[in-house]
Amino acid sequence: MIEPALYLIPTQLSDVSLDQVLPNRNIEVVRQIKCFVVESLRSARRFLKRCDRTIDIDSLQMVELNEHTDVSTIEPMLAPLERGEAVGVISDAGCPAVADPGADLVAIAQRKGYRVCPLVGPSSILLSLMASGFNGQCFAFQGYLPVSPTGRAHRIKELEHLVTCQHQTQIFIEAPYRNNALLADLLRLLSPHIKLCVATDVTGAGERIVTRSITQWRKVQYNYNKVPTIFLIGG
Numbered sequence: 001m002i003e004p005a006l007y008l009i010p011t012q013l014s015d016v017s018l019d020q021v022l023p024n025r026n027i028e029v030v031r032q033i034k035c036f037v038v039e040s041l042r043s044a045r046r047f048l049k050r051c052d053r054t055i056d057i058d059s060l061q062m063v064e065l066n067e068h069t070d071v072s073t074i075e076p077m078l079a080p081l082e083r084g085e086a087v088g089v090i091s092d093a094g095c096p097a098v099a100d101p102g103a104d105l106v107a108i109a110q111r112k113g114y115r116v117c118p119l120v121g122p123s124s125i126l127l128s129l130m131a132s133g134f135n136g137q138c139f140a141f142q143g144y145l146p147v148s149p150t151g152r153a154h155r156i157k158e159l160e161h162l163v164t165c166q167h168q169t170q171i172f173i174e175a176p177y178r179n180n181a182l183l184a185d186l187l188r189l190l191s192p193h194i195k196l197c198v199a200t201d202v203t204g205a206g207e208r209i210v211t212r213s214i215t216q217w218r219k220v221q222y223n224y225n226k227v228p229t230i231f232l233i234g235g
Contacts, residue, residue, distance in 0.1 A: 006109045008096040010121020014204025033088040035061040035080040128199035131209040134234030139169035179224035197232040
């Protein structure tokens with residue numbers, strides 16, 4: 001039996017078999033958990049069935065935690081831990097609590113003194129950093145950049161300053177349907193010597209992680225529309 005704890009359960013980033021990206025221990029842990037906090041019920045149910053088709057999904061306790069969740073309802077999600085039961089956290093893709101609403105639940109668990117157990121699994125942020133060739137000792141994940149043209153331009157120049165002056169790798173994302181627009185802004189605003197890495201479909205069949213200078217990027221054709229993508233800039 002597993003110990004009572006808040007288990008952070010990674011999921012696959014792309015449509016690949018689980019054995020390519022998750023260790024067997026994760027599946028064993030999943031089989032023993034009866035209470036889950038999930039980003040979306042549909043995605044979680046599909047993931048659990050991929051882990052083990054014999055899991056009785058309807059017998060599980062599942063509650064959603066996402067960007068629409070009322071903050072006041074988060075702490076009660078840990079009630080099973082008070083009863084000595086394990087709780088699993090499942091995001092739609094990748095690692096829970098990293099660029100994910102699950103971080104709020106983890107913060108409460110830590111404050112209340114519960115054990116938090118992160119399981120091994122794919123993080124598009126770290127995998128992209130590993131393959132970029134950029135500084136892996138000093139880096140920052142910035143999430144989404146501002147939507148407004150003025151705010152975005154200002155932020156891009158701020159990130160360039162951090163790359164140039166602190167040698168700090170900057171990592172960020174965009175809604176997939178706006179990838180091309182973001183890339184166009186980066187190529188227009190960044191200095192020619194800055195390097196840009198674009199990582200798409202990480203761990204998937206179409207995975208491609210390419211690092212070029214801004215000068216080189218301006219000479220190539222691209223189309224990242226609606227493809228899961230991580231952007232990184234470095235020196």
